[in-house]
Amino acid sequence: MTVITEPAVHADVHVDASASTDLASDLITAMAALPAGHPSRPGLRDRAIEAWLPLARHLSSRYANRGEPRDDLYQVAVLGLIKAADRFEPDRGVDFAGFAIPTIVGELKRHFRDKTWSVRVPRRLQELRLAITGANNTLSHTLGRSPTVADIAEHLGVTEDEVIEGLEGARAYNSASLSTPVSENGSELGETLGCLDAGFEEAELRVALGPAMAALDEREQKIISLRFYGNLTQSQIAEQIGISQMHVSRLLTKALAKLRTGLGGVPA
Structure with a gap:
């Protein structure tokens, strides 16, 4: 400029x-x-x-x-x-x-x-934010107290949900940097944010896996256990059970299809 x-x-x-x-x-x-x-x-x-x-x-x-x-x-x-x-x-x-x-x-x-908005929001919400601010100032004087969402909605002729949406949109006007210090020891805001914990999903799968495994016959359960818990190859499983490697492969495919069905997935 x-x-x-x-x-x-x-x-x-x-x-x-x-x-x-x-x-x-x-x-x-x-x-x-x-x-x-x-x-x-x-x-x-x-x-x-x-x-x-x-x-x-x-x-x-x-x-x-x-x-x-x-x-x-x-x-x-x-x-x-x-x-x-x-x-x-x-x-x-x-x-x-x-x-x-x-x-x-x-x-x-x-x-x-x-x-000047940190996060771009629709113009409708920007104008609603200004209207809410004006209504809040006016009603604070006329009511002698802080207006409620219902008070503002009635004053503006909108629904309470729209007022709440406008208030939520107003939060996008200013933002804080993830590098903002939040404690005396130098830790930053970004360090306080959580992230997805894969352990919760794994725990849910373990709980669901029990009934699904119980639906398999004894030989299928043994093959699944040897393959995924014992980390044996199909040839090693074949030698231990006394069948061919091709037969192990067919049984393993069949058992996995049953597990997918039991876990709510689509059969392979």
Whole structure:
């Protein structure tokens, strides 16, 4: 983003605010009166925008201390000022300040709506969050207490589930880094997060395996045990049981199909 700065004003120079405003108004009016292709328009446009920079600075300062750098907010306000200057039509009967202020404020609000969320949420939830915040402030004064979800829902004309959804969505506005320290010994937030524990799934499978194994005949149970608990090869199992390796393979396939069925799976 191009950085725009206000012209320097030396301490010994005293500028009359009213005269400055009149000059800024004259410049923007003169610029707007020129056709788009007039050779004097670009220079007059630059001077007019420069004259109105204090307005952009003033409006951006209203949104300070909300987590965004002041300089970034000022640049957003200047962008709104430029848009207002390019769209201004003096013959509509509205002075430039009356036209520029809502344009600049709108640009600042869009910045907070679209650029400052840690996690992108639907615009509907962003607007609902703002409405909930406003309703909470209003109801706190009228009720003399913190409003409930039901109070806010009734005030906004929405369901309680929608209010809860808006409150949950508001959590996406700010996020914490996983590297954030959480204790004096230097441990970080990421170290406190849990993860999937495969042991629980294995325990469930063991519990379910008992009845499934019981459904096999004695020889099938022995082959399964020798293969998966004894870690024997099919040839070693064949020698121990006294049958061929091919017969062991067929019995093993049949036994595994029964286990899958018993465990709720699809037979092989």
